[in-house]
Amino acid sequence: MSENQEKVIEEYDCNCRIIQKQRNLTKEYCFEESQKQINSFENLPAARLYADIYTVADGLTEKQTGERGVPPAIARASEEIRMTYFAVQMSITYAARAFDVDESVVQDAINRIHAQAEEQRSQTEKDA
Numbered sequence: 001m002s003e004n005q006e007k008v009i010e011e012y013d014c015n016c017r018i019i020q021k022q023r024n025l026t027k028e029y030c031f032e033e034s035q036k037q038i039n040s041f042e043n044l045p046a047a048r049l050y051a052d053i054y055t056v057a058d059g060l061t062e063k064q065t066g067e068r069g070v071p072p073a074i075a076r077a078s079e080e081i082r083m084t085y086f087a088v089q090m091s092i093t094y095a096a097r098a099f100d101v102d103e104s105v106v107q108d109a110i111n112r113i114h115a116q117a118e119e120q121r122s123q124t125e126k127d128a
Helices: 044-056 079-089 092-099 103-127
Strands: 005-012 016-023 026-033 036-041
Touching (some): 005 044, 016 044, 026 044, 036 044, 044 079, 044 103, 092 103
Antiparallel strands (some): 016 026
16 A cells, blocks of 8 residues: 555444555554445454444444543443553553453453354444
């Protein structure tokens, strides 16, 4: 990709997608809904994990949550979703400290959220 280009990395049935944006020498991965940027990340695994959270939480709105705020859909969600959200927004270490658990507990939660998102997407494809 040359300067200032965008490339679709993944598309999801919920009218969401991950876009890789290249600006000069930097890359970012943006999660979009209806072609509107919801959040951006420095690496693709974080963008994919955010897509998993979005799927399992049945959507969320980041509007007015601030740098360390939590969207209402996440605040009301299960502890596993909240752990995963903190891990993708900050780090696994941050999430572990916030929930007073070992980092392996957070990693297990991340793995379960990923599996749940894959299952939901698979079911959506079967229903279509």
